[in-house]
Amino acid sequence: MGRTIRIVMLAALAAAPLLAASPADAQRRDRNPVFRSTTVDINRQGDLDVDFREFGLAQRETVEVRLRAEVRAVYRCATRAGVVTGGQGDRRIVRQYVVERASFRADREGRINGTIGLEAPDPAAFCGRDRIPVLVRVTYDDITLRDATNDVGVRLEGRYSERIANRYNPFTVFDRRDDDGRHGDRFRIQ
Helix, strand or coil, X not given: CHHXXXXXXXXXXHHHHHHHCCHXXXXXXXXXXXXXXXXXXXXXXXXXXXXXXXXXXXXXXXXXXXXXXXXXXXXXXXXXXXXXCCCHHHEEEEEEEEEEEEEEECCCCCCEEEEEEECCCCCCXXXXXXXXXXXXXXXXEEEEEEECCCCEEEEECCCEEEECCECCECCCCCCHXXXXXXXXXXXXXX
């Protein structure tokens, strides 16, 4: 009799995790989160916006999405009248990694349609008096989009580069010194 009780108790202990699993746990085991349909755009201020869709999530699950990229921003000095000045001392290149985090909530079907963005880094004060720094070109490289909650990510291939048109640089005059000439640069003239 003691042996039968031990066998029944062992069977009950083995089945306990299966009985204790909630429907949400079962759904979590069956899902397979994945990113699809990612598009990248650089706006007129030099900020990067990534539109994405993520599928395979639990219903109404809240996830933390992280966007990370290496940014290379080229600044030139301009007078208050709008004249971009020349010379090597009037140019500054800021290169750094930037990260943005945001929380999104999945819909009833376990999907997220979202947008997350990165801002171009600001330069330190380097222009002389009566001149201001103006962003003339920005390049984003090594872009990764990651769902930190489910540890799912995607790397966006290529380099995204934009010449910035503004009141100081209305014709997007291209300075070849601002381009590193690597294959894969994508340019769009405003």
